[in-house]
Amino acid sequence: MLSTEERAVVSTVREWVDREVKPVVADLEHADTYPEKLIEQMKELGIYGLAIPEPWGEAPVSMPCYALVTAELARGWMSLAGAMGGHTVVAKLLQSFGTREQQDRYLPRMATGELRATMALTEPGGGSDLQAMTTHAARVGDEYVINGAKTWISNARRSGLIALLCKTDPEAEPKHKGVSVLLVEHGPGLTVSRDLKKLGYKGVETCELVFDDMHVPASAVLGGEPGRGFAQMMKGLETGRIQVAARALGVGQAAFDDALRYSQERESFGKPIWQHQSIGNYLAEMATKLTAARQLILFAAEKFDAGERCDMEAGMAKLFTSEIAMEVALNAVRIHGGYGYSTEFDVERYFRDAPLMIVGEGTNEIQRNVIAAQLVKRGGLA
Numbered sequence: 001m002l003s004t005e006e007r008a009v010v011s012t013v014r015e016w017v018d019r020e021v022k023p024v025v026a027d028l029e030h031a032d033t034y035p036e037k038l039i040e041q042m043k044e045l046g047i048y049g050l051a052i053p054e055p056w057g058e059a060p061v062s063m064p065c066y067a068l069v070t071a072e073l074a075r076g077w078m079s080l081a082g083a084m085g086g087h088t089v090v091a092k093l094l095q096s097f098g099t100r101e102q103q104d105r106y107l108p109r110m111a112t113g114e115l116r117a118t119m120a121l122t123e124p125g126g127g128s129d130l131q132a133m134t135t136h137a138a139r140v141g142d143e144y145v146i147n148g149a150k151t152w153i154s155n156a157r158r159s160g161l162i163a164l165l166c167k168t169d170p171e172a173e174p175k176h177k178g179v180s181v182l183l184v185e186h187g188p189g190l191t192v193s194r195d196l197k198k199l200g201y202k203g204v205e206t207c208e209l210v211f212d213d214m215h216v217p218a219s220a221v222l223g224g225e226p227g228r229g230f231a232q233m234m235k236g237l238e239t240g241r242i243q244v245a246a247r248a249l250g251v252g253q254a255a256f257d258d259a260l261r262y263s264q265e266r267e268s269f270g271k272p273i274w275q276h277q278s279i280g281n282y283l284a285e286m287a288t289k290l291t292a293a294r295q296l297i298l299f300a301a302e303k304f305d306a307g308e309r310c311d312m313e314a315g316m317a318k319l320f321t322s323e324i325a326m327e328v329a330l331n332a333v334r335i336h337g338g339y340g341y342s343t344e345f346d347v348e349r350y351f352r353d354a355p356l357m358i359v360g361e362g363t364n365e366i367q368r369n370v371i372a373a374q375l376v377k378r379g380g381l382a
């Protein structure tokens with residue numbers, strides 16, 4: 001349950017989205033323009049500090065509130081929610097596992113948005129099988145020397161801090177024990193080599209990174225001790241998956257809102273189209289599934305805040321919400337008829353943005369694997 005203050009935070013963001021984002025989103029999207037002004041306003045609203053507590057930030061909000069803020073941003077433009085997703089995961093990683101020095105170095109500037117952060121897991125050779133990664137950091141004296149490549153890294157060009165998942169001991173068995181998170185800042189040896197062209201998620205950059213003998217201090221290992229990165233990142237991905245689920249919720253909500261409005265304005269056979277049973281049925285199912293998705297997200301978020309393991313719940317929320325967001329976006333296209341296929345209406349954008357949440361932050365096939373493994377481990381549903 002959200003406190004009164006948290007409800008006010010969500011409604012402030014909702015009003016900002018309606019006032020500042022909705023009127024400009026189509027132009028920004030179609031020109032694929034970086035939303036400089038909106039990102040600056042998000043910083044002023046405190047969105048980059050939502051997950052960062054004192055002494056580095058101000059009062060952080062609960063995970064349910066964070067999820068609903070994310071959904072509001074995505075309701076306006078999924079790209080805006082994407083521009084703060086990885087940042088929050090890195091903020092949580094620093095709070096949970098960082099040394100005090102690492103926390104003091106990064107969190108105060110991350111709380112204001114002056115410093116943005118992203119995480120780099122995926123490699124050209126694969127994103128699902130993370131333990132097979134080849135990016136490698138070799139210990140040389142009191143430094144690590146990094147070589148390798150990452151791809152599909154969101155916000156990489158504008159993020160001053162990259163939480164890099166890499167191997168510090170490629171021979172380790174089991175393999176995950178040789179994986180670390182390195183806190184990397186841009187510098188010699190790191191090249192942002194290419195901005196990838198995308199179906200949706202326009203405006204913010206998604207890039208390839210090349211590490212060529214990049215030197216970082218040994219103190220860049222998250223928490224100071226190598227070999228813990230895989231477990232650290234899996235915990236971070238609980239936040240990431242709740243965030244991606246919330247993004248899908250926002251996109252689905254926007255598609256539903258547009259469809260509900262259009263179905264009352266558009267007439268055929270002498271009546272508003274919502275009165276045709278087929279269209280009414282779409283609306284009823286869209287609303288029902290969105291309501292269920294919202295509850296799944298809040299359930300996972302509450303478990304997270306209770307300090308409980310919630311990879312299964314976050315996985316369920318991400319799996320269900322992203323799949324229904326795709327369905328809702330398609331049905332919104334159907335309800336708009338030919339106009340649903342027009343770039344002058346927003347529904348085509350929802351349809352292009354929705355698949356990202358199916359693929360990103362661990363594909364939905366991987367979520368099913370996580371859920372099934374946890375069901376067996378936990379002996380079923382509690």
Ligand SMILES: Cc1cc2nc3c(=O)[nH]c(=O)nc-3n(C[C@H](O)[C@H](O)[C@H](O)COP(=O)(O)OP(=O)(O)OC[C@H]3O[C@@H](n4cnc5c(N)ncnc54)[C@H](O)[C@@H]3O)c2cc1C
Pocket residue numbers: 086118119120121122123125126127128129151152153154155198201206356359360361362363364365366369
């Ligand atoms: C726009 C965008 C932004 C992104 N941002 C980031 C980012 O900021 N940071 C980052 O690290 N990554 C990012 N990613 C990468 C994303 O997380 C990966 O694309 C995703 O994890 C899948 O990895 P892959 O593309 O290598 O697919 P693969 O791992 O090659 O998978 C291909 C297919 O095989 C399936 N598959 C693979 N293994 C299994 C299995 N064991 N069981 C069942 N099915 C399986 C997959 O589900 C998928 O359908 C982003 C991706 C996109 C598109």
